[in-house]
Amino acid sequence: MAELATIARPYAEALFRVAKAGNGATNLAAWSDLVSEMAQVAALPDVKALADNPKVSNQLIVDTFLSVLKSPVNNEAKNFINMLVENGRMSLLPEIGAQFHALKNAQEGAADAEITSAFELSDAQVKELVATLEKKFGRKLNPSSVTVDPALIGGVRVLVGDEVLDISVRAKLQQMHVALAA
Numbered sequence: 097m098a099e100l101a102t103i104a105r106p107y108a109e110a111l112f113r114v115a116k117a118g119n120g121a122t123n124l125a126a127w128s129d130l131v132s133e134m135a136q137v138a139a140l141p142d143v144k145a146l147a148d149n150p151k152v153s154n155q156l157i158v159d160t161f162l163s164v165l166k167s168p169v170n171n172e173a174k175n176f177i178n179m180l181v182e183n184g185r186m187s188l189l190p191e192i193g194a195q196f197h198a199l200k201n202a203q204e205g206a207a208d209a210e211i212t213s214a215f216e217l218s219d220a221q222v223k224e225l226v227a228t229l230e231k232k233f234g235r236k237l238n239p240s241s242v243t244v245d246p247a248l249i250g251g252v253r254v255l256v257g258d259e260v261l262d263i264s265v266r267a268k269l270q271q272m273h274v275a276l277a278a
Contacts, residue, residue, distance in 0.1 A: 135193025
């Protein structure tokens with residue numbers, strides 16, 4: 097939803113500036129992990145219900161939310177969560193996490209790749225495929241998801257941003273069908 101993205105953008109940019117102000121790439125990676133975890137926790141139905149309950153105090157929401165997180169939480173993150181709760185913006189955390197991740201990728205010249213294969217891929221095969229795809233797309237790729245879809249028959253389908261590389265047997269059959277039907 098565009099409205100959520102518009103509201104979440106300043107929060108994500110501010111959080112990204114705080115993460116970059118720390119000590120380099122290790123701090124940015126730690127923040128990225130923390131923001132991803134916070135986004136996942138905020139998306140849970142029970143957490144949403146708690147945050148939306150007007151009978152629950154803001155402090156209880158913050159304390160409960162922070163207690164659910166497994167990652168160590170620094171003061172900046174605590175202040176950020178406090179501010180979101182006070183402003184009734186906890187529901188924005190998944191979108192803030194997505195935008196933070198996009199900013200991090202842009203900073204690193206990287207992109208997320210969603211890989212769909214006809215068959216299960218081993219870690220070594222995924223690594224080799226990503227190395228090949230990095231040459232094709234001209235940037236570092238992070239395999240955000242690797243799924244199996246037997247309907248592909250063979251090959252892979254890769255989604256990087258708004259680019260699609262479909263080298264599956266199903267895609268080739270569809271191309272042949274279009275060519276023969278024309």
